[in-house]
Structures are given as C-alpha cells and as structure tokens.
Amino acid sequence: MPATYETEAVVLRSIRYSEADAVLALSTREKGRVSAIAKGARKTTSRLGGRLQPGVLALVSIHEGRGDLGTIRAASVIDAHAGLWTEGHRLQSAACVLETVMRVMPEYEPSEEAWHLLTRTLALLARAPAPPGPARLDPLVLGCQAKLLVVSGLLPLLTVCARCGAGPPLPAFSAASGGAVCDGCGAGAEPVEPGALAALAQLVGRPLSEAAEALPRESAAGTERLIGLVLREHLGVRLRSAAPL
Numbered sequence: 001m002p003a004t005y006e007t008e009a010v011v012l013r014s015i016r017y018s019e020a021d022a023v024l025a026l027s028t029r030e031k032g033r034v035s036a037i038a039k040g041a042r043k044t045t046s047r048l049g050g051r052l053q054p055g056v057l058a059l060v061s062i063h064e065g066r067g068d069l070g071t072i073r074a075a076s077v078i079d080a081h082a083g084l085w086t087e088g089h090r091l092q093s094a095a096c097v098l099e100t101v102m103r104v105m106p107e108y109e110p111s112e113e114a115w116h117l118l119t120r121t122l123a124l125l126a127r128a129p130a131p132p133g134p135a136r137l138d139p140l141v142l143g144c145q146a147k148l149l150v151v152s153g154l155l156p157l158l159t160v161c162a163r164c165g166a167g168p169p170l171p172a173f174s175a176a177s178g179g180a181v182c183d184g185c186g187a188g189a190e191p192v193e194p195g196a197l198a199a200l201a202q203l204v205g206r207p208l209s210e211a212a213e214a215l216p217r218e219s220a221a222g223t224e225r226l227i228g229l230v231l232r233e234h235l236g237v238r239l240r241s242a243a244p245l
C-alpha cells in the first residue's frame with residue numbers, strides 16, 4: 001500500500017535520471033538502503049537539488065509508490081558536512097565510504113549500527129584534517145570499512161588459524177576459509193602483509209575516533225587488501241575506490 005514516511009538519510013549517490021530529475025541512493029535510518037527519485041532536483045531553481053548531494057545528512061520525506069523507487073516529497077538538511085567540500089582529499093575519502101556502504105549494505109534492511117557508523121564516519125571526516133597518503137587508505141575510511149565487516153557478520157578470524165585453530169604466526173589469509181591461516185594450512189591462501197592482521201583487529205576494536213592511532217601507516221595497504229578479499233569472497237563486491245586485488 002502506498003505510504004509516505006519520514007526518515008533521516010545520507011545521500012550515497014545521485015544519478016541523472018532525466019533532464020530535470022535525479023535518482024538518489026540513500027542510506028536511511030528507518031529502512032536501510034533505498035532508492036528514490038528527486039523530481040526537479042537537477043533544475044537550478046530546485047528546492048531539493050542543491051541540498052541532496054552525496055554525503056549530505058538530511059531529513060527526507062519519501063512517498064513509496066508501487067515499484068522499488070520512492071519519490072522524495074521534502075528534504076531538509078541536518079548536516080551538509082561542509083568540511084568535506086573544503087578539501088578535495090576529504091571528499092574523496094567520503095566517496096570511498098559512501099561507495100562501501102552502497103555496495104555492502106543490502107536494500108531494505110535497516111541497521112542502527114550501520115547507520116551510526118556511517119554518520120559518525122562522515123562527521124569525523126568533515127572535521128578532521130586530511131592525513132597524508134591516498135584517500136582510500138585514510139584510517140577513517142579503513143576503520144569504517146573494518147567495522148562494516150563486523151556489522152555485516154563478515155569479520156574474519158584474525159588471531160588464530162581459520163582452518164586448524166593454531167595461534168600465530170599466521171602468514172597467510174583465506175577469505176574462503178574465514179580468516180588468517182597458519183603455515184601448515186596455507187595451501188591456496190594469499191600471503192598477508194606483516195602487521196595487516198593486527199591493524200585490522202585494532203581498527204575493529206578501537207573507537208573510530210582513534211582510527212589514526214590504530215592503523216600504522218605502513219599497514220594501511222595490507223589492511224585494505226584484507227578487507228577487499230573478504231568483500232570479494234563473501235559479497236562478490238570489488239570496490240572501485242580500492243586498489244585492485
């Protein structure tokens with residue numbers, strides 16, 4: 001039955017739909033990830049258009065039609081995360097986070113944990129100065145991705161062998177087996193960069209605000225790779241914003 005609901009939402013993506021309209025992918029607090037059309041959003045005079053850019057947190061009113069695509073009836077910005085736009089690097093980091101949520105979180109499955117993680121990450125990105133290095137290796141990006149693995153039930157075993165239960169050393173990783181593997185169980189597993197398992201565990205265990213301290217810079221690429229291997233194995237997802245595996 002058609003109905004209109006109001007929810008807090010973060011714009012994940014905006015795609016041109018017609019001359020005047022845009023289709024938005026939204027992460028909503030009430031319903032999880034949804035798609036909705038913003039009519040007239042591309043007109044320069046639009047009341048919606050300028051507001052609903054990727055990364056913006058807004059209160060939106062969505063009318064559910066018969067199909068999968070709702071229609072945005074009204075929107076008011078709660079936090080535009082203006083700090084993201086003042087420095088290119090932070091906008092890129094935010095884009096990595098938005099893409100991850102877009103690809104990892106299922107449609108119509110609300111998760112309060114995922115919602116808090118997304119809004120917290122964007123708020124921190126908008127406030128903190130950009131660290132050196134590529135945006136995709138920003139500790140806040142990898143910290144958010146690591147915690148999304150937990151939210152999605154995909155966190156691999158990091159401290160014992162996923163095949164036999166032995167303790168360290170764990171020089172390899174098998175996403176298919178569920179985590180790190182020891183020397184004896186390493187057949188078919190991927191080599192793991194030293195420090196990456198510990199860094200991923202630290203990112204999971206510590207608050208997002210401490211991501212920079214949790215992630216030694218030399219372990220960032222190896223940690224990104226572990227996350228990428230898990231997403232590829234379990235969700236069939238390869239993030240465009242991440243380095244190729």
Ligand SMILES: [Zn+2]
Pocket residue numbers: 161162163164165166181182183184185
């Ligand atoms: Zn083993």
